[in-house]
Amino acid sequence: MDLLTSIPAFLFALGAIVFVHELGHHVVAKSFGVRVQVFSLGFGKRLWGFERKGTDYRLSLVPLGGYVRMGGELPEERTGDPSDFLSKPRWQRVLVYLAGPAMNVVFSVVLIAAVFMVGIEMQAIQETSSVVGTVEEGSAGAEAGLERGDRIVELNGKRVEKWNDVGFIFATSPERPVEVVLLRDGQTLTVSLTPVKVPRYEYGDAGIYPMRQLRFSKVLPDTPAERAGFHAGDEVRQVDGRNMSDVEAFIVYVQERASTEMVIQVLRKGELVDLTVVPADVEGKGQIGVEIGSYRPLPPGEALVESVRFNYDILDKSIQILGKLFTNEIAPKSALSGPIEIAAWSGRAARRGFKELIYMMGFLSISIGFMNLLPIPILDGGHISILLVESVIRRDLSMILKERITQLGFMMLMTLMAVVIFFDLSKNLPGLFSGS
DSSP states (O other), X not given: OOHHHHHHHHHHHHHHHHHHHHHHHHHHHHHTXXXXXXXXXXXXXXXXXXXXXXXXXXXXXXXXEEEEEETTOSGGXXXXXXXXXXXXXXXXXXXXXXXXXXXXXXXXXXXXXXXXXXOOGGGXXXXXXSBEEEEOTTSHHHHTTOOTTXXXXXXXXXXXXXXXXXXXXHHTOTTSOEEEEEEETTEEEEEEEOOEEOXXXXXXXXXXXXXXXXXXXXXXXXXXHHHHTOOXXXXXXXXXXEEXXXXXXXXXXXXXXXXXOEEEEEEETTEXXXXXXXXXXXTTEEEOOEEEOSOOOOOHHHHHHHHHHHHHHHHHHHHHHXXXXXXXXXXXXXXXXXXXXXXXXXXXXXXXXXXXXXXXXXXXXXXHHHHHTSSOTTSHHHHHHHHHHHHHHTSOOOHHHHHHHHHHHHHHHHHHHHHHHHHHHHHHOGGGSTTO
16 A cells, blocks of 8 residues: 555545535534534644634544534533523434535535546446456356356346446355346346455455447547547447447457548437548557547536436445345455555545546545444434434433443444454455465
């Protein structure tokens, strides 16, 4: 892990996400007239800050999180003032706790939409069909007899159409047979595939990859493609009157036609367009000057819609992973990540480019929002659960019971943190642990 990149990228990503989360609590609390004493990024000693309208806005020593401290939030701090948090109706307190995770969701939708407007390979996960493109030699997929061009239609009785569902089921089924129903040359076949467990990470790998979409992600300046009128996002349908959807076949076809006129039909905004281009001769091989990628830059409205779909899919799969953890279908090591692993992700994303870092921040933001809504004491979801119970029984729980619940929640979180850090170390420093 490159610490010079990973640590700054991690602090930047986490700082922005925590700021948005705490801002949600802060804004809603203020809107209900709650007295907010501290708005802090980080924990521990106050390093810098300023006071405004009775609130101390500060940066604190430990940059792993943040908090909003509201007046009268704890029973022993209650003064009887109407601005005390505990003086507010339960439904207002629920909304204050809910505002943080809600802001994380909004932040994620905005970030992912912005990235989709520029274009990124990850957005293709929603569009890539369940057609097999590559089967690694000696892999579980090869042993099961899968071939290039097979369309996977069912996995363990579940209908699948997109590759993200295919990959998810294989990844969460290490060393467990998966019944695969596929279409090949118009015939329906059923095979059994057992994904191998990947060392260190313990997720399943079937060794198969999707068919790449024949789409231009970028048209290079001052090239035959630009002069012919090609645009980023054009999807190739025909070449010289022949149907063409295979990336490798297209590349070979163009390379063999240096200085030879070609007619390429593309799908652009729902319309078929025929364009004539003459590939340049580059060391005996034809090139038209495009980059092929599964993504396409989206207009703002479509980017926002696709971002909502993308975030919904993240939440859906997070819930499925949680269920598989409880049923012991997947190992905790493959599903849980802590600060070290997240820092490693941040560094890798930053080295690939700023839009990759923004994408990762969006993914992380909605994941943190989801985690905070879990009914674990001391998390937002735990506070909301207690308030809902009190609303049902129409009285406050005793202070002793609440203290015991808080202590239990703190112990659970500390135990969880110790476990995920151990997993992080075993994944990023494998030589430290036997069998990793």
